[in-house]
Amino acid sequence: MSQETFCSMISMSEPGPGDGGNTGSWRVLRPVIDPEKCIPAKSGKAACFNCWLYCPEAVVTKTIGxxxxxxYCKGCGIxxxxxxxxxxxxxxxASFTKEEN
Ligand code: SF4
Ligand code: SF4
Structure with missing residues (x-):
């Protein structure tokens, strides 16, 4: 079974406003992905995606990169x-400007 077929068979969640509203406002630390180090981003191949798999908020895309x-990212650091x-x-x-938010 191809991974694409498998993924279309399992349940997946999409980020959205719950009781907490836009939960990204809770964040103290922001995860920043370095495309020079990220495996799919630098190889151009669909690989790894641990960040997508483990994010408890389902706010990471399974894309290259x-x-x-x-x-909605709460900054948990997982x-x-x-x-x-x-x-x-x-x-x-605090190190980001208003324009970067
Ligand atoms: S965990 Fe995410 S950011 Fe890290 S290498 Fe894998 S796909 Fe890239
Ligand atoms: S694992 Fe945590 S810090 Fe990383 S993207 Fe998901 S919510 Fe944000």
């Missing part, structure tokens, strides 16, 4: 812990 929906390439850095939210 992966992106994060900061509207993606950074599970990244085998050390491609995700947790950066202090």
């Amino acid at each position: 992966p992106t994060i929906d900061y509207t 993606c950074a812990e599970e990244c085998p390439a050390g491609a995700i850095t947790m950066v202090d939210e």
Whole structure:
């Protein structure tokens, strides 16, 4: 069975507003993906995606390369812990300008 077929058979969630609203406003640390280190981003191949798999909020895309929906990312850091390439850095939210938010 191809991975695409398998993925279409399992249940998947999409990020959306729950009781907590736009939960990204809770975040103190922001995960930032380095495309120079990220395996699918640098290889152009569908590989790894640990960040997508382990994110408890389902806010990481399974794309080449992966992106994060900061509207709902709570900054838990699980993606950074599970990244085998050390491609995700947790950066202090205070270091971003208003335009970057
Ligand atoms: S876990 Fe790391 S290397 Fe793997 S897809 Fe995510 S950012 Fe890229
Ligand atoms: S910090 Fe947590 S919520 Fe945000 S993308 Fe990583 S695993 Fe998901």
